[in-house]
Amino acid sequence: MRASLSTILIKRGVARRSATTILAQNVVRGRGFCNDSAGSGASSPHNVEKTLDCEESDRMKGRPAQCDIAIVGGGMVGLALACALSSKQLTKQLSVAIIDNNPALRSRNYLKKDNIPDSRVSTVTPGTISFFKEIGAWEHVQQQRHAFFDKMQVWDYTGLGYTRYNARDVGKDYLGCVVENKVLCNSLLLSLLKEDYQPIIYPARLHSMTFQRKSSPDGISIDQEDTIKQNLSGKASSGNNTMQQTQPSNSVKLDLSDGQGLYAKLVVGADGGKSRVRELSGIKTTGWNYSQSAVICTVEHTAENHCAWQRFLPSGPIALLPIGDNYSNIVWTMTPEGASHHKSMSEEDFVKSVNHALDYGYGPHPQSGSLDHYVENLFSGSRFGAQSTKEGFEVPPKVINVVSERMAFPLSLMHAYDYASKRVALIGDAAHTVHPLAGQGVNLGFGDASDLAKIVAEGVLLGADIGELSLLKKYEKERKAANIAMMAILDGFQKAYSVDIGPVNLLRAAAFHGAQYIAPLKRNIISYAMGEQKWPLAL
Amino acid sequence: MALRSLRLPRDLCKTLRLLHRTPLQNPNPYSPYSPSPSVASAYPSLLQWRSRSDAAPQIPIKESGEEGKGGSGSDSFASSLNPAEVAKFAAIAETWWDSEGPFKPLHLLNPSRISFIRSTLCRHFRRDPYSARPLEGLKIIDVGCGGGILSEPLARLGAAVTGIDAVEKNIKIARIHAASDPLTASIEYCCTTAEDLVRLNKQFDATIALEVIEHVADPSDFCRSLGALTAPGGATVISTINRTLRAYATAIVTAEHILNWLPKGTHEWSKFLTPEELVMILRRASFSVEEMAGVFYNPLTGEWSLSDDISVNYIAFGVKQAS
Ligand SMILES: Cc1cc2nc3c(=O)[nH]c(=O)nc-3n(C[C@H](O)[C@H](O)[C@H](O)COP(=O)(O)OP(=O)(O)OC[C@H]3O[C@@H](n4cnc5c(N)ncnc54)[C@H](O)[C@@H]3O)c2cc1C
Numbered sequence: 001m002r003a004s005l006s007t008i009l010i011k012r013g014v015a016r017r018s019a020t021t022i023l024a025q026n027v028v029r030g031r032g033f034c035n036d037s038a039g040s041g042a043s044s045p046h047n048v049e050k051t052l053d054c055e056e057s058d059r060m061k062g063r064p065a066q067c068d069i070a071i072v073g074g075g076m077v078g079l080a081l082a083c084a085l086s087s088k089q090l091t092k093q094l095s096v097a098i099i100d101n102n103p104a105l106r107s108r109n110y111l112k113k114d115n116i117p118d119s120r121v122s123t124v125t126p127g128t129i130s131f132f133k134e135i136g137a138w139e140h141v142q143q144q145r146h147a148f149f150d151k152m153q154v155w156d157y158t159g160l161g162y163t164r165y166n167a168r169d170v171g172k173d174y175l176g177c178v179v180e181n182k183v184l185c186n187s188l189l190l191s192l193l194k195e196d197y198q199p200i201i202y203p204a205r206l207h208s209m210t211f212q213r214k215s216s217p218d219g220i221s222i223d224q225e226d227t228i229k230q231n232l233s234g235k236a237s238s239g240n241n242t243m244q245q246t247q248p249s250n251s252v253k254l255d256l257s258d259g260q261g262l263y264a265k266l267v268v269g270a271d272g273g274k275s276r277v278r279e280l281s282g283i284k285t286t287g288w289n290y291s292q293s294a295v296i297c298t299v300e301h302t303a304e305n306h307c308a309w310q311r312f313l314p315s316g317p318i319a320l321l322p323i324g325d326n327y328s329n330i331v332w333t334m335t336p337e338g339a340s341h342h343k344s345m346s347e348e349d350f351v352k353s354v355n356h357a358l359d360y361g362y363g364p365h366p367q368s369g370s371l372d373h374y375v376e377n378l379f380s381g382s383r384f385g386a387q388s389t390k391e392g393f394e395v396p397p398k399v400i401n402v403v404s405e406r407m408a409f410p411l412s413l414m415h416a417y418d419y420a421s422k423r424v425a426l427i428g429d430a431a432h433t434v435h436p437l438a439g440q441g442v443n444l445g446f447g448d449a450s451d452l453a454k455i456v457a458e459g460v461l462l463g464a465d466i467g468e469l470s471l472l473k474k475y476e477k478e479r480k481a482a483n484i485a486m487m488a489i490l491d492g493f494q495k496a497y498s499v500d501i502g503p504v505n506l507l508r509a510a511a512f513h514g515a516q517y518i519a520p521l522k523r524n525i526i527s528y529a530m531g532e533q534k535w536p537l538a539l
Numbered sequence: 540m541a542l543r544s545l546r547l548p549r550d551l552c553k554t555l556r557l558l559h560r561t562p563l564q565n566p567n568p569y570s571p572y573s574p575s576p577s578v579a580s581a582y583p584s585l586l587q588w589r590s591r592s593d594a595a596p597q598i599p600i601k602e603s604g605e606e607g608k609g610g611s612g613s614d615s616f617a618s619s620l621n622p623a624e625v626a627k628f629a630a631i632a633e634t635w636w637d638s639e640g641p642f643k644p645l646h647l648l649n650p651s652r653i654s655f656i657r658s659t660l661c662r663h664f665r666r667d668p669y670s671a672r673p674l675e676g677l678k679i680i681d682v683g684c685g686g687g688i689l690s691e692p693l694a695r696l697g698a699a700v701t702g703i704d705a706v707e708k709n710i711k712i713a714r715i716h717a718a719s720d721p722l723t724a725s726i727e728y729c730c731t732t733a734e735d736l737v738r739l740n741k742q743f744d745a746t747i748a749l750e751v752i753e754h755v756a757d758p759s760d761f762c763r764s765l766g767a768l769t770a771p772g773g774a775t776v777i778s779t780i781n782r783t784l785r786a787y788a789t790a791i792v793t794a795e796h797i798l799n800w801l802p803k804g805t806h807e808w809s810k811f812l813t814p815e816e817l818v819m820i821l822r823r824a825s826f827s828v829e830e831m832a833g834v835f836y837n838p839l840t841g842e843w844s845l846s847d848d849i850s851v852n853y854i855a856f857g858v859k860q861a862s
Pocket residue numbers: 072073074075076077078099100101102119120121122123204205206207270271272273275276296331407408409427428429430436438439440441442445
């Protein structure tokens with residue numbers, strides 16, 4: 001009977017995929033060098049000389065470095081994670097490497113406010129602002145260009161109705177804040193470079209990753225023991241970590257475009273929509289193209305704009321977002337052909353076209369707030385509903401100039417099936433891209449960064465291996481739920497979910513709803529929300 | 540992924556529900572307690588360890604004994620080994636670190652157990668609970684460490700950890716695994732027993748034995764060994780399973796009737812310790828128990844958490860009294 005018990009147990013073990021495997025061969029021996037806090041204990045985690053671009057002796061000698069967390073992609077979201085990790089007591093001793101060859105990561109100064117604003121902007125929500133404050137980055141945003149807006153108007157080309165929102169009506173000072181992406185990046189970077197904390201930035205791109213090989217289906221094979229035992233024999237019982245020759249078999253090896261190698265216990269893919277980390281980890285995605293493109297650029301008015309404007313046109317919505325001084329940002333959704341046409345037309349024609357789209361073109365000014373009624377139905381139960389029609393319809397300020405280059409990019413919605421796999425977590429666009437209406441996409445990514453930092457801190461608190469799948473799955477669980485809720489909101493499912501994401505989202509929600517023009521989006525969001533059992537929706 | 544992990548418990552629940560409709564199969568028809576299927580489903584692997592070698596009920600606490608004499612002469616520390624138990628662990632040693640394998644319950648229990656240990660030790664040794672390595676400098680022994688799933692987190696929290704286990708294979712597995720991370724490579728693993736270390740006059744700031752006491756030959760002797768291994772002013776943490784109807788029903792239903800791992804009626808449920816008994820034998824081993832918590836399984840979240848409910852799994856913190 002005992003024999004049969006054992007057989008059952010062993011079979012159970014064999015049948016399951018082993019969650020932890022040890023790779024005895026095939027791993028280059030080496031200890032951390034760029035920052036060896038991982039090995040040297042907490043008493044002096046930062047006594048090792050560090051430079052921003054890791055150019056220390058060991059690297060020169062060709063030994064791969066070892067770090068706790070490698071963040072691939074130093075965009076807004078990757079930097080936000082690094083910042084969040086550096087600002088928590090439990091995680092700031094972790095050694096973090098950022099891998100990105102983006103030259104913007106060399107910036108160490110505030111960006112001048114008198115330059116023309118960049119066309120890549122984001123509307124940050126109150127949630128993102130408090131996250132930035134928490135990690136010490138908001139003070140840097142405040143030193144650079146940013147534009148709060150306190151009014152918002154949504155209307156459609158038919159002249160049937162409009163909705164106007166004023167921050168006052170919902171008891172707030174502002175509805176949102178528009179910030180250039182490069183200002184967000186720069187602020188995060190500056191907050192990251194604290195006196196007592198410096199991550200290592202590798203100015204390179206991720207080329208490939210090597211995961212531990214699975215040794216045997218049921219875990220560790222005893223035969224490997226002799227290979228490693230020598231490390232342990234005769235060692236003192238207290239943590240004498242100097243010159244350890246342990247094999248980093250609990251790590252992923254990253255190969256960078258400049259030929260360098262790096263070991264990390266946790267690899268975070270913050271490398272955008274075309275994530276290499278995601279691809280290398282074999283994480284599948286689902287999504288679709290909208291067969292739509294967005295044209296973005298910076299335009300100038302004769303006076304300062306304090307309102308976010310959005311109008312639905314037959315081809316898709318156009319948004320005019322204030323970005324400070326007399327400038328606004330345009331995000332204009334249209335067919336791909338329309339986009340390339342609008343990109344190449346003369347500046348005068350473009351300005352004319354924009355003014356046409358924002359005012360009389362396509363139809364008359366709305367006379368009543370009937371769209372409001374329609375939006376209210378959509379948002380019944382929302383506290384923004386009742387107070388929105390106090391103000392009369394306004395005509396948006398005329399555009400007098402286009403002052404940046406016009407960029408067009410295809411719109412797609414993409415969602416990764418998994419946000420986490422062994423030793424890998426995806427954040428930001430690497431995990432999900434959404435329609436960039438009203439420049440909101442990145443707020444989801446900041447939510448990811450904030451959450452992942454929290455989960456890693458929890459892991460440290462409990463002495464866990466921070467690359468452990470069970471830990472990372474917690475992050476996945478939380479964020480997937482949040483992101484699904486967002487998608488649901490986008491399509492009018494918000495009634496079922498009371499997620500407070502700020503009034504700004506109303507704009508986008510209305511946009512999405514109004515965008516029956518975007519039929520495939522709607523269909524697919526519904527199927528996402530209802531169909532996917534994998535997601536914790538139908539609990 | 541999520542689906543897969545959900546399926547097993549659900550199937551079990553179904554089976555359990557079916558079972559309940561057949562009174563003959565009910566292990567304890569007179570019991571007012573009806574085991575929660577979800578709780579039961581979380582237990583099968585925990586229960587596989589319970590010895591089934593002798594069905595005769597045992598009284599876990601020795602009636603006689605030399606109270607307060609722990610550690611005086613080496614001869615008084617009898618072997619804690621129960622050969623049947625040791626053989627069982629040897630058979631499944633390779634699966635220690637498979638978080639989906641037979642030791643899955645321990646992996647799931649781990650965060651709650653560590654929270655308990657972390658907070659009690661921080662309080663007792665006046666450490667900063669917000670520090671990343673609050674146990675820095677403390678010498679801790681993990682008795683019955685198995686593959687090291689507790690030893691490793693303790694080492695990451697800064698402790699100088701010694702892990703001992705009666706099964707040589709476990710120690711090998713533990714060594715290999717710990718070597719993969721510089722933070723855990725300093726753990727000293729050794730195939731031995733608590734009483735052998737007592738003979739070597741070893742002492743530690745804290746002695747920890749999680750899910751071990753129900754496998755030893757004599758819990759009182761075992762606790763006396765822990766007492767001798769604990770430095771004056773030191774602490775001990777012990778976790779085990781309670782001897783309650785709930786634990787009983789869970790054990791019978793899952794391990795005997797559903798999974799057929801064990802012949803019917805051979806549970807050594809009688810060998811489990813109640814919290815009161817544990818407190819008593821610890822007191823005889825010169826520990827005063829200062830904190831106790833239940834480790835509770837929430838069927839909705841599939842997670843374990845600390846609670847007041849000590850009716851199934853529980854964990855106790857005791858301080859060695861200066862004698
Ligand atoms: C052309 C374009 C215009 C957009 N305009 C807007 C807008 O106006 N408003 C808005 O809200 N959203 C907009 N979006 C979406 C928005 O930019 C994203 O939501 C946001 O940038 C996501 O941030 P991220 O940090 O996740 O990824 P990204 O900002 O894409 O950053 C990824 C980073 O990873 C680096 N990287 C990529 N691959 C590798 C590799 N293999 N190795 C190392 N590093 C790598 C890149 O250099 C980059 O710095 C736009 C997207 C695109 C593509």
